[in-house]
Amino acid sequence: MTVAPDAAVAEVTVTLTINGRAVSVPEGTSIHKACESAGIETPTLCWAENLTPVNVCRVCVVEVEGSRALVPSCARAAEDEMVVQTDSPRVRHSRKMVLEFLGSSVDLSQATELAAWMRHYGADPDRYDQPDLPAERISEEPKIQDDLYIRDYDKCVLCYKCVEACGDDAQHTYAIAVSGRGFDARISTEFDTVLPDSACVYCGNCIGVCPTGAIQFKTEFDMRAAEVWRPDEQEVTTTVCSFCGVGCNLELHTQDDRIVKVTSPADHSVTHGHLCIKGRFGWQYVQPPTRK
């Protein structure tokens, strides 16, 4: 199976074998994308279309013949004659363990995509708890420091996406970074300064990329707390931001005719999913607060 190369450039094609089938893709394509082109789905967590791969979560690993350790498919380029297994016992084991490890240490209740993969691989995060020796968890209180968004690192899987979105990949603000080491590593401002006193410009790009709900709109957080958050009933309206002339695409999520959050499509040529404070939060000024 072949993915049509970009018409403008005559690209070199590489052919690899995935689960016994020959797959041809343009040179430079990741194994993950090659799998996708062959109709094979791969779980990902730290990878995103609009961010530089950091390959830290390891949920996307595959077996590559000749490589001792498993290989992160999101970051490794496909090569000619590569022989890849995406569903071998080793691959299934590692993917399952990564999901279990995360489930055993953080709150994944709002990481909807992961839940399906956890079922797929039979991940059982509870098996790490002993009756009198519960598995250690990341336990953090939500940080509610303004009316725009909250950070609840109890849900953080340390995928680095928010750091990338705040830094080199989009916003160039560098308000947040990873601090500490090992299991104590956390996303943080300097000295854990509250957001309003930090470099944060409230572009909300970190919210847009967070896969677990660890960073979320205050509206969503409050509505979830009040048990009135109903994503199934929400409508999404696409519009163009009217604050300036750049032409950012906005997706207004409304529930009961009220805007509850704003996103932008990751594949949009102007925004790549990223916005500024006006597009992301400007709606808060066009409607009265939702607080009850």
Next chain:
Amino acid sequence: MADLFIGDDIADDVEIAAVATVIGSPTAIVHETERLVYGGTHRRHDHRHLLLPALHALQSAKGWISPGGLNHVCELLQVPPAEAYGVATFYDMFRLDESDHPSEVAHVTHVCVDAACQIAANEELIAELEANGEQVHRSPCLGQCERAPALFRQGIGRPDSVPADAVEVAEAARRIPQQGDPSLRLLRNVGVVDPTSLDAYRANGGYRALAEAIEMGPAAVCAEVADSGLSGRGGAAFPTGVKWRAVAAEQGRPKHVVANCDESEPGTFKDRIVMEQDPFAVVESLTLAGFATGAENGWIYIRGEYPLATARLENAVGQAREAGLLGADAAGSGHRFDIEIRRGAGAYICGEETALFASLEGFRGEPRSKPPFPTTHGLFREPTAVNNPETLINTLDIVLHGAQDYRSRGTERSPGTKLLCVSGRVSEPGLYEVPFGTTLGQVLDLAGPLTGSGALAAVLMGGAAGSFVGPDALDMPLTLEDTRERGTTLGSGVVMAFTDEIDMTDVLVRIAEFFRNESCGQCVPCRVGTVRQHETMVQIQAKGSLSPQRRSLVGDIAEVMVDASICGLGHTAASAVNSAMDLGLLSATNGDSPR
């Protein structure tokens, strides 16, 4: 380009003066209202490698890194404060909270809690120090396992020090067991040649190898090193000739050679003794590596807890520079080469070569994915050869006497001699040099009769990242091939003996804790796997047994760490634990491995 937002806290005079010693004139940056005119990514990257030295300066001046001090450094180096905080909190030697460091103490005493010290009554020492009002920091292996329990003093407003280095106590303690033995190759100068004098070093044959190398030319040097069969002594045993040739082949970009002196593998102290007692050999061999690979930049990355070795190397680099052995025409080679020394700050992971680059560049010491490899994308993403100092000093003999002579010692597949760090329950712990192929039993005999109960229970080979072998392994020849065949490793040359009165469960709990504490935290298999593994060991310790449920988990945890971690730390984190279970060293597991 980003304009950095820097908070309101400002540095005091002590902090400003301390930082000025590493960053130079603060007037280099032009202010325009509160914005930085020359802000932006490029500038950040230009100076960012000074971040770690600047953090050291703040820490040692005040005993902690204050928000104002951090802001000051961030402004000078154009580093976002959140990132600088992330870097500072990565390292054990830095305090970010004033309350950790009451101002009335002059130093914090680090006491080692790893295996060799754990079985040498370190807890009693800690209790005693605390009773005397000392502020104690429980430290991973301090690289002084031959003189367990080990201490290091981190000074506040004064230099760091190691009590055992004090002149009064030092002479006898500094002797290596084989001192003066004419068969020594790598340790020939140790204790014999004044380590502070270039003249003394040269009078004893120093810098002859570099002269010979210049005579031969870079290609011939690489060929000789390749023919010698020399492999890396930092743990991974990669062929040195292959590495050097790969870097030599890279053209058109600045290149680097790095001496990896981070030595933090528990049980390892060989590099420290070489650096302290024969620092010119490290400087000469790094210069030789630069010449052979065509690199102009030499770096020594040394762990922060080695003040004497750091001072000796600084002195050696200074004298070499003054004598023209470093500089624009290093040693008359027609080749520019100079060396910069950088101190680590307490992070085992920074010995992993790509983490070392990140640390040196001023980022968190998080390993990078390979490929690309350091030979093409190393320090500052430029071609780099990283070597352990023991590897480096081997090349002096190889160049002087040729590959064939080098191969006359050791075995076909493991040529040459090996430094072994012998510690634990032996009468004469210390650094030994033996030809590859010497058996484990012979090495333990060299170090004198066993102490403790006198009955050997196990030997830890290769450090915490290595594995335990039982008394039946005494006939094992210490070569790369034989250790591999017996399922163990020479690693960084650790041979730590345990006798049967020692509670190995305590030792294993600590090894598991070591990995948990030292994981950089980047990847899930290691960040969480090391914690779950530690919990398993704690369960064994608390209950004397493992629940069947947990037992089935042990192998599962190990497998994902080995298979899916990014770097060698995760890959080896289960190795010692697994071997101990296989050997039945943990009473609870009785030898039948859960795997």
